[in-house]
Amino acid sequence: MRAIEITEYGPADVLKPCERPTPETRPGEVLIKVHAAGVNRPDVVQRLGHYAPPPGASDLPGLEVSGEIVGGDVAGSRFKLGDMVCALVQGGGYAEFCVAPIQQCLPIPKGLSALEAASLPETYFTVWSNVFERVRLSQGETLLVQGGSSGIGVTAIQIAKALGHRVFATAGSDDKCRKCEELGAERAVNYRSEDFVEVVKELTAGKGVDVILDMVGGDYVGREINCLAEDGRIALIAVQGGTKSQIDVGLLLRRRLTLTGSTLRPRSQEFKAAIGAKLVEHVWPLLEAGKVKPVIYRSFPLEQAAEAHRLMESSQHVGKIMLQVV
Numbered sequence: 001m002r003a004i005e006i007t008e009y010g011p012a013d014v015l016k017p018c019e020r021p022t023p024e025t026r027p028g029e030v031l032i033k034v035h036a037a038g039v040n041r042p043d044v045v046q047r048l049g050h051y052a053p054p055p056g057a058s059d060l061p062g063l064e065v066s067g068e069i070v071g072g073d074v075a076g077s078r079f080k081l082g083d084m085v086c087a088l089v090q091g092g093g094y095a096e097f098c099v100a101p102i103q104q105c106l107p108i109p110k111g112l113s114a115l116e117a118a119s120l121p122e123t124y125f126t127v128w129s130n131v132f133e134r135v136r137l138s139q140g141e142t143l144l145v146q147g148g149s150s151g152i153g154v155t156a157i158q159i160a161k162a163l164g165h166r167v168f169a170t171a172g173s174d175d176k177c178r179k180c181e182e183l184g185a186e187r188a189v190n191y192r193s194e195d196f197v198e199v200v201k202e203l204t205a206g207k208g209v210d211v212i213l214d215m216v217g218g219d220y221v222g223r224e225i226n227c228l229a230e231d232g233r234i235a236l237i238a239v240q241g242g243t244k245s246q247i248d249v250g251l252l253l254r255r256r257l258t259l260t261g262s263t264l265r266p267r268s269q270e271f272k273a274a275i276g277a278k279l280v281e282h283v284w285p286l287l288e289a290g291k292v293k294p295v296i297y298r299s300f301p302l303e304q305a306a307e308a309h310r311l312m313e314s315s316q317h318v319g320k321i322m323l324q325v326v
């Protein structure tokens with residue numbers, strides 16, 4: 001099959017088209033003939049050599065696909081051979097064929113194309129498991145999304161807004177801020193020219209936000225603590241701003257704050273299956289009703305994966321960058 005491999009760790013050029021044997025399935029897995037695959041920042045981090053695939057996973061990049069089930073083990077599942085699905089995978093998405101645990105395959109929401117469906121799994125699983133399960137954004141609560149124009153950000157803004165929350169966001173330009181507001185953020189803060197702590201306090205009449213989805217870490221964490229409401233929670237999902245942070249832990253006590261973090265990829269199939277079931281129940285209807293929409297910035301042919309990574313690293317995009325395989 002055609003695939004894209006990471007020939008060595010380094011800049012986008014190390015992604016090269018190659019021929020690989022079609023992967024073999026194990027019990028509980030299906031073979032998907034890939035129509036489209038999503039590009040995610042963790043793929044870039046993997047390419048740079050800082051995010052190794054978990055044991056047993058494909059060394060090929062790619063954490064989400066859509067396509068047709070053409071083989072493997074569908075017994076006991078809701079799917080049969082020939083069904084179109086989208087899937088969260090352990091790796092190997094940048095290829096003509098990809099293996100997925102059947103439990104991590106989801107139906108394509110009605111009305112969405114295969115390309116759009118492939119843009120969903122990685123960010124929807126991450127946002128749901130962090131914002132709605134790990135730190136339990138609850139009715140009447142507010143959310144601040146750092147990096148609101150990222151693939152993760154556009155997902156978090158839309159789902160939270162559609163579920164009735166006030167959402168604030170940060171982004172690195174005025175244009176991106178306007179996009180975040182079009183997607184449902186009540187106010188987006190250009191973090192290069194404004195202080196999100198001050199803006200959030202003003203917007204919440206000094207109370208602060210209840211939940212922050214943070215993909216920056218570093219010195220953001222201390223600042224976030226200064227604009228969290230009592231009983232507020234931070235879900236850290238990346239450390240683009242560094243792993244070291246100085247925080248006043250006294251505030252955690254006095255204001256009963258929670259700081260937590262997680263990464264999705266190494267979690268068990270059972271964990272991911274449970275998140276998938278919640279998404280189909282709570283979020284797929286929002287997609288089917290058009291209340292939440294895939295945001296695709298640009299799609300490239302599979303062979304141009306290096307170009308797709310260059311675009312992601314330029315950070316010009318709003319939403320998702322995709323690879324079209326067929």
Ligand SMILES: NC(=O)c1ccc[n+]([C@@H]2O[C@H](COP(=O)([O-])OP(=O)(O)OC[C@H]3O[C@@H](n4cnc5c(N)ncnc54)[C@H](OP(=O)(O)O)[C@@H]3O)[C@@H](O)[C@H]2O)c1
Pocket residue numbers: 039040041042045122123126146147148149150151152153170171172173176191215216236237238239240241262263264265312315316319
């Ligand atoms: N823990 C997990 O399970 C998990 C799963 C998936 C993704 N992630 C992480 O989530 C992040 C987003 O992933 P993605 O695929 O959606 O990537 P992406 O579209 O490339 O987004 C990266 C975003 O980070 C923003 N950013 C960088 N520095 C910032 C700062 N100082 N303040 C606010 N925003 C800042 C960028 O905003 P500007 O361009 O405007 O600067 C950009 O929107 C990545 O760091 C990724 O590694 C974590």
